[in-house]
Amino acid sequence: MVRHYHQLGILPPPERSRSNYRLYTQENVQQLRRIVALKQQGFQLSHIRELLTSDAAIEVKNLTHQLQQQYHSVMQQMARLRQTATALEGLIGRDRSCQNLQAEAIAQLRLLEVESQDGLVQLEQLWENWDAATHAHPEEFQESLQQLLPDLSNRSEIEIDLLSKLVLACGDVSLVNFIRVGKGAIAAARHALTQGCEIIGDVAPVVAACDRTRLSHLGCPVTTLIADPHVSSVVEAEQAFWHQSQWQEQLQQLPAGCIFVVGYAPSVLIAACDAITKGHFQPALIIGMPIGFSHAPAAKRRLMRSGIPYITVEGTMGGGLLAAVALNALVESTIEKPDCHCYLGK
Structure with missing residues (x-):
């Protein structure tokens, strides 16, 4: 990864010893720590390069725009994951009274074909059928939580x-x-x-x-x-x-x-x-x-x-x-x- 950072221009090329070993300074180490920290926060390498190597006074507007785009992209990913989580919660968050329905729902999902618009309509119909069962009894929140909470x-x-x-x-x-x-x-x-x-x-x-x-x-x-x-x-x-x-x-x-x-x-x-x-x-x-x-x-x-x-x-x-x-x-x-x-x- 360090060699990759050199190729991208994020880390400056180090000096070499007579035996051709790379010689890194404390400043190089600090720069590498900044890169790792920014990566852990979700910054892309292209943004990190601009943050660490560009003239902030000149690039701040352009970089801010790029970061906004990245933020909106992350939010879209989170929205899609939230939809997936909601679907999973609808299945595994069922209490005892819905266990038979849960088994039926999973069986129907295995047979579902959604390559066409008709398949999507079929999926919506499945959700409507499952939702109808909620009128039969009050929700048992503690049972649902036991299924959904982490260890x-x-x-x-x-x-x-x-x-x-x-x-x-x-x-x-x-x-x-x-x-x-x-x-x-x-x-x-x-x-x-x-x-x-x-x-x-x-x-x-x-x-x-x-x-x-x-x-x-x-x-x-x-x-x-x-x-x-x-x-x-x-x-x-x-x-x-x-x-x-x-x-x-x-x-x-x-x-x-x-x-x-x-x-x-x-x-x-x-x-x-x-x-x-x-x-x-x-x-x-x-x-x-x-x-x-x-x-x-x-x-x-x-x-x-x-x-x-x-x-x-x-x-x-x-x-x-x-x-x-x-x-x-x-x-x-x-x-x-x-x-x-x-x-x-x-």
């Missing part, structure tokens, strides 16, 4: 319950691959909840989705950081926190030992991490699931490096509902299984 045998019972509830909240089993539960996060959450800690949400819609009944049973008060009833969207939350200093000042005064739930504004999570670094904020747990395409992933990475127990979803995924569902799952398991210590050994 979670290395997770505790409490964490599996948390992951399952998050998947059911969004209907996407792949979310499990992006959920990150920090070391000691579940223990910290359960201890704080049993001590009647304060629950603070970043905006009113997040707070509204919290299980007030169970939290009241635990003696946990619930408050809102951006206490503006007119803030009801991610855009409004981000702008309000960024432009109105009162909310930033209030964050600095949040009580130690609280559970901080961020489901909307990435700037709130970034500011919380700053306050933690400066010693101004010491929560028991942060549930950090803001939405955003550049700031949110960065904010989540900072959270995972903060040293504070956390629960987050890597990348752009998240939202107020998922953040509240994560909190509610912890609250419910704390009440329903107060003597469970399975999470301590994981």
